[in-house]
Amino acid sequence: MSLSGNYFAGVDVGSLAAKSVILKDGDIFATGLVPSGVNSVESGLNALNIALESAGLKQEELTYIVGTGYGRVSAPYANKAVTEITCHAKGANYLHPTVRTIIDMGGQDCKAIRIDQDGAVVDFAMNDKCAAGTGRFLEVMAGVFKVELKDLGAIALSATDTVPMSSTCTVFAESETISLVARGEKPENILNGIHHSIANRIAGLFSRVGIESDVFFSGGVAKNSGMKNAIEQALKVTIVKPEIDPQLIGALGAAVIARNFAKKEGLWA
Amino acid sequence: MSVKTLDVIRKRLEERPDELRRARENGLKVVGWVGYNVPEEIIHALGFIPVRIAVGGDDRLVEIGARYASSKTCVFIREIVGAFAENKDPYIQQTDILAFDATCLQNYRAAEVIEYFFKKDVVVLAVPRNFHLDEAKEYFAHEANEFTRLLEERAGAPLDSARLAESVALYNDIRKTLKSIYTFQASKNNVISWEEVYDLIQAGELLDKREYLSLLTQTLDELKERQHYPVIASDDGDSRIFLSGSLIPRGDRKLISIIKSVGGRIVGDDLWSGILPHLDLDIKEISPAGVALGYLNRTPHAALPYLDLESDRRLKKLQECLSQFKAQGVIYHTLRYCDPFTFKAKETKNVLAKSGIPLLEIHTEYAGSDYEAMKTRVEAFVEMIKIKSEIAEEQSVLVDA
Ligand code: SF4
Numbered sequence: 001m002s003l004s005g006n007y008f009a010g011v012d013v014g015s016l017a018a019k020s021v022i023l024k025d026g027d028i029f030a031t032g033l034v035p036s037g038v039n040s041v042e043s044g045l046n047a048l049n050i051a052l053e054s055a056g057l058k059q060e061e062l063t064y065i066v067g068t069g070y071g072r073v074s075a076p077y078a079n080k081a082v083t084e085i086t087c088h089a090k091g092a093n094y095l096h097p098t099v100r101t102i103i104d105m106g107g108q109d110c111k112a113i114r115i116d117q118d119g120a121v122v123d124f125a126m127n128d129k130c131a132a133g134t135g136r137f138l139e140v141m142a143g144v145f146k147v148e149l150k151d152l153g154a155i156a157l158s159a160t161d162t163v164p165m166s167s168t169c170t171v172f173a174e175s176e177t178i179s180l181v182a183r184g185e186k187p188e189n190i191l192n193g194i195h196h197s198i199a200n201r202i203a204g205l206f207s208r209v210g211i212e213s214d215v216f217f218s219g220g221v222a223k224n225s226g227m228k229n230a231i232e233q234a235l236k237v238t239i240v241k242p243e244i245d246p247q248l249i250g251a252l253g254a255a256v257i258a259r260n261f262a263k264k265e266g267l268w269a
Numbered sequence: 270m271s272v273k274t275l276d277v278i279r280k281r282l283e284e285r286p287d288e289l290r291r292a293r294e295n296g297l298k299v300v301g302w303v304g305y306n307v308p309e310e311i312i313h314a315l316g317f318i319p320v321r322i323a324v325g326g327d328d329r330l331v332e333i334g335a336r337y338a339s340s341k342t343c344v345f346i347r348e349i350v351g352a353f354a355e356n357k358d359p360y361i362q363q364t365d366i367l368a369f370d371a372t373c374l375q376n377y378r379a380a381e382v383i384e385y386f387f388k389k390d391v392v393v394l395a396v397p398r399n400f401h402l403d404e405a406k407e408y409f410a411h412e413a414n415e416f417t418r419l420l421e422e423r424a425g426a427p428l429d430s431a432r433l434a435e436s437v438a439l440y441n442d443i444r445k446t447l448k449s450i451y452t453f454q455a456s457k458n459n460v461i462s463w464e465e466v467y468d469l470i471q472a473g474e475l476l477d478k479r480e481y482l483s484l485l486t487q488t489l490d491e492l493k494e495r496q497h498y499p500v501i502a503s504d505d506g507d508s509r510i511f512l513s514g515s516l517i518p519r520g521d522r523k524l525i526s527i528i529k530s531v532g533g534r535i536v537g538d539d540l541w542s543g544i545l546p547h548l549d550l551d552i553k554e555i556s557p558a559g560v561a562l563g564y565l566n567r568t569p570h571a572a573l574p575y576l577d578l579e580s581d582r583r584l585k586k587l588q589e590c591l592s593q594f595k596a597q598g599v600i601y602h603t604l605r606y607c608d609p610f611t612f613k614a615k616e617t618k619n620v621l622a623k624s625g626i627p628l629l630e631i632h633t634e635y636a637g638s639d640y641e642a643m644k645t646r647v648e649a650f651v652e653m654i655k656i657k658s659e660i661a662e663e664q665s666v667l668v669d670a
Binding site: 070082083084085086109120121122124126208 | 627642649
């Protein structure tokens with residue numbers, strides 16, 4: 001497929017980070033990732049500008065832009081807005097056409113998505129009622145142990161035991177963790193327990209939509225190796241390895257959809 | 270899409286509370302009914318003015334209701350209790366007698382709470398759980414007679430059989446006309462939307478029944494004039510949504526407005542606040558028991574006991590409606606602590622999946638805090654349906670080529 005000279009962008013503004021992906025000739029050309037600020041329009045533009053800069057492009061040179069994530073509702077720079085559920089499906093399908101199930105764990109919600117061979121959503125379930133199973137929950141736990149969020153997974157993987165965590169509510173889990181530390185439990189074993197407790201909660205989400213191989217893990221939390229391991233155990237699956245930062249999958253899907261819209265609207269052949 | 274009679278109906282609704290007040294000053298009594306199997310024709314034939322007490326969408330009233338009813342009571346019933354506590358709703362203010370049924374036990378509990386705390390005159394119709402057994406029907410006939418006796422006491426006169434026959438005929442005409450109007454909303458190039466028909470159905474819960482029938486007839490005439498033969502089919506780019514699950518009363522339009530805002534088109538429902546109670550009501554005998562049994566023999570309410578999947582008339586009715594209105598997906602609305610509908614969501618989803626109809630459950634309450642979360646789910650569901658029909662269209666083009 002030749003897309004020479006045509007650029008399509010996807011911008012995903014989430015609660016913790018704004019991401020962007022630019023496609024050229026059907027290939028990933030540039031990406032951007034910044035922490036989200038209070039102004040979601042600005043956050044989206046910042047992420048897009050980083051990708052544009054690294055690509056040496058101007059915004060006017062983009063044929064089509066699709067906005068996604070919670071910030072999609074206020075994305076004046078985008079030609080269209082599409083939900084993150086549809087975008088994650090397309091993004092995962094773009095990288096791995098054999099993927100049929102996606103676990104997306106972002107800053108403030110967690111999604112179980114089933115897709116078909118075309119990357120179209122077949123079913124989905126979402127948890128966004130509480131912070132359990134989200135990036136925010138892990139962020140709070142990293143705070144309790146005074147470690148970097150990015151190191152949490154590796155610490156959990158070094159555990160020699162799993163300390164069961166009974167609370168899934170962030171507030172209760174925080175105080176339970178403090179009691180476990182006071183009882184003398186090792187931090188890595190507690191963290192391992194926390195990861196497994198989240199994974200079991202995610203398994204509950206999948207009881208609503210089912211699981212079919214291949215399984216893909218997207219969103220910011222997908223960078224956490226301890227979480228990946230716990231989910232593999234809870235769901236009894238092997239998660240496919242992403243070629244790019246899994247946090248960019250929503251933006252990638254949005255870029256793929258931007259390309260499809262551009263074609264449909266006759267903006268490129 | 271403007272149907273002129275609908276404006277008349279809106280205006281008549283504004284005038285209705287005052288009209289009820291004047292009717293009461295002239296000695297008439299208003300019966301507010303709450304529930305799913307209250308035989309309204311009996312209330313009407315006894316010379317009472319029936320109005321349905323069904324309010325929703327106000328979290329503040331839910332909180333007030335929670336001072337009287339357990340916080341595990343569904344939000345709909347808590348809001349009703351809250352509305353009685355506050356006593357500002359114009360229809361509640363004009364109610365002399367309340368008629369409840371015990372189809373859903375939460376409804377029955379509301380009757381007890383309202384009678385106890387707010388000293389209202391309450392009449393309750395007991396409803397058998399195992400409604401399909403002959404003994405249950407016998408029991409229900411007996412309860413319908415008792416319900417009628419209690420209302421006769423309050424009317425100060427016995428139920429006249431000729432008046433009951435008139436009321437049944439009037440209500441039958443209303444149901445028939447509503448069903449005809451309903452097909453127009455689901456048609457291609459529709460001139461009336463599902464939302465308008467839904468409001469129209471709920472207007473009938475409050476307006477005078479004879480006037481309501483005449484307004485319905487005018488609406489139908491207007492529709493026929495503008496759209497000779499309604500053909501139930503998709504317009505380009507439609508994603509045809511069917512609404513199911515817990516009722517959506519007056520005042521609660523959160524989910525309905527979200528569906529519309531993300532480009533979904535509602536083309537049908539089997540809600541107990543929508544068309545469902547008006548379907549399949551066949552009164553075989555003009556008597557209190559005959560009317561009540563007609564009600565009970567309709568598609569059963571979800572609060573009545575579990576039926577095995579093969580014989581569950583609720584699912585059969587849903588499937589029948591889905592195919593009649595050419596729906597592409599079901600949004601299944603469950604209210605917080607509405608167990609009758611929440612517990613049936615999963616099996617309904619599994620049954621429909623076999624015929625390729627996706628179902629999205631939206632579990633919600635009357636607070637606005639979940640608006641965005643609901644919107645994301647509904648928007649993704651609508652996108653899913655649109656993509657599915659686009660793929661199907663592309664494939665049919667390929668096959669044709
Ligand atoms: S069926 Fe559901 S919404 Fe209706 S009264 Fe019962 S619990 Fe409440």
